[in-house]
Amino acid sequence: MKKTFEIPWGRSTLPWQTSLSLVHPSADPDKSPARSPSAALDEPLGSPPLEELAEGARRVAVVLPDATRAWQEIPLMVEAVAKRLRRARCGKIEWILGLGQHRPSTEEEMAHIVGPFAGPDDAVFCHDASATDDLGRRTSRGTVLSVQPEVADADLVVFVGGICYHDLAGFSGGRKALLPGVSARTSIQANHRLGMTDRGFNPCVASGVLEGNPVHEDMAEYLDLFLQGRRAFLLNVVPDGKGRPYDYVAGDPVRAWRKGVERAVELQTLWTERECDAAVVSSGGYPYDIDLYQATKALASVYGALCPRGGIVLVADLEEGMGTDVFDRTMRLALVDFEGAMEALRHDFTIPAYIAVKIAWELSTRPAALVTSAGDRVAFPGLVTDDMEAALAHATRGVAPGATLFVPSGNTVLVRKRQAPQQSR
Known part of the structure; x- marks a missing residue:
């Protein structure tokens, strides 16, 4: 039949x-209820609340995914972040679409992503991988720390994204908002080149693999270098096994992302x-x-x-x-x-x-x-x-x-x- x-x-x-x-x-059955972006922002991991971090910030850079990541329902997170930043009465907010090396987003796509939540004095634009600032540091594997000028110069950087299995970085989200998100083309290529060895493709570069995965480890070190002496915050969505937004994590960009990875494993691992x-x-x-x-x-x-x-x-x-x-x-x-x-x-x-x-x-x-x-x-x-x-x-x-x-x-x-x-x- x-x-x-x-x-x-x-x-x-x-x-x-x-x-x-x-x-x-x-x-496997998940016993935790679904959460909203606001609920995650109310319980930041390893960080003061976003509105507290934003107090006194003259320039805030919010790094967003582009249209190829529409599954993350980005406007929901943009709305939640915008409300907290307005509450803090911070200075100029720049909403930056972290393209990595994707095509530029259209005006229509940018309008959909940011929605009506950008203020009249805010800026909304796409990252340009050919126009970044070299910050004079490099990872132990040689990747040069070079990022979008508005991100480098911000008093507070907010990373917005989503966490799911990723065939190159092990898991998406977290550090990927910075690299490849808003980094130089040469830095992106240097990092991703770590997926190869002299003999071919590195078997440790695979979905769900973090330990021993040089692409992830280089990204993580790159983020650590960038965060030194900076205020930063993360809000990431964790979809369920059908790709639908289910849970959110917020707080310190490293600690919150790690918790999000744990949730991704619980929600997105399918068994046979x-x-x-x-x-x-x-x-x-x-x-x-x-x-x-x-x-x-x-x-x-x-x-x-x-x-x-x-x-x-x-x-x-x-x-x-x-x-x-x-x-x-x-x-x-x-x-x-x-x-x-x-x-x-x-x-x-x-x-x-x-x-x-x-x-x-x-x-x-x-x-x-x-x-x-x-x-x-x-x-x-x-x-x-x-x-x-x-x-x-x-x-x-x-x-x-x-x-x-x-x-x-x-x-x-x-x-x-x-x-x-x-x-x-």
């Missing part, structure tokens, strides 16, 4: 009828009792699947629950196609000349190129298909189609019939196979 599922796909859903034996991984032969994973719809560059984060969520050569179907609408030109060019090169793409990456490292080559490498040993409406606008290491049945047939070729993992919100979760308890002798 066939069942019908509505898979998140762009700004809508994709109906899928199937008689497959599906495995639905689930999170068995290793699966194939996986159907959606990025979670818009904005997670705004382009292939963002959507491929969902792939890392299922690797740990698949058999070594298990196939993957990625469901992503890709409203903006491939994403960046560099990601597009590198992916197309990697599909016809992987060694050439790897060599080019070593000589001219960029983050989009790194992601493209890594995805091509990860999918080289397993059948994969992409279900999208983007058609020939995209290049992918496998079949590109708008038909779920064709995608499944491709992804399961040569694989014995078995259990199929189904993950409708792959960009914010990590699926793990639960280990059987060891029996005592």
Whole structure:
């Protein structure tokens, strides 16, 4: 008997009828109630309240995520932060969209993110990775501390963002608002280059890995250097296993983020009792699947629950196609000349190129298909189609019939196979 599922796909859903034996991984029950941004601000971790920190601050820089992070429901946090800052009667507030190396946000996107909460004297603008201030310090791994001038010169910096599993930094949020958020392009690339070794890709650079992950450790040291002698505060959202805002943490940028990571593990780790032969994973719809560059984060969520050569179907609408030109060019090169793409990456490292080559490498040993409406606008290491049945047939070729993992919100979760308890002798 066939069942019908509505898979998140762009700004809508994709109906899928199937008689497959599906495995639905689930999170352990969470006994803590959902919280609001204001509730978290009322109980800051390791820090005075935001309004107390803001007293006497002539310039406040609030670093915000861009439109590719709309899942964080940023206006809710902006409203909560704005109310506290107004209460403190601080000076000029500058709302800065931390782009890292993403495309500039449009006026419409900026207006949506900040909403009506920016005052008439506030400034709202995008970070520029080519116009930063070198603060004369560097991490032990050599990453130069160079940030947006308005952030460097602020009397108080407020970092706003969200915490979920991240395929490069282990977890997003926290220190990522600074690096890559509002840092120099050269600093961003130096940090992300740590994802590679002389032999290829560093296995410690993976979702959920912090200890021994050089990308995270360099980011954390970079933040520590920046915070010395500065007033700073953090407000981060922690989504649940379906990508919906659920909890918030606020306070000291390091301590509050660490608590948020603990909550992310509790809320976003999905468990399965068995290793699966194939996986159907959606990025979670818009904005997670705004382009292939963002959507491929969902792939890392299922690797740990698949058999070594298990196939993957990625469901992503890709409203903006491939994403960046560099990601597009590198992916197309990697599909016809992987060694050439790897060599080019070593000589001219960029983050989009790194992601493209890594995805091509990860999918080289397993059948994969992409279900999208983007058609020939995209290049992918496998079949590109708008038909779920064709995608499944491709992804399961040569694989014995078995259990199929189904993950409708792959960009914010990590699926793990639960280990059987060891029996005592």
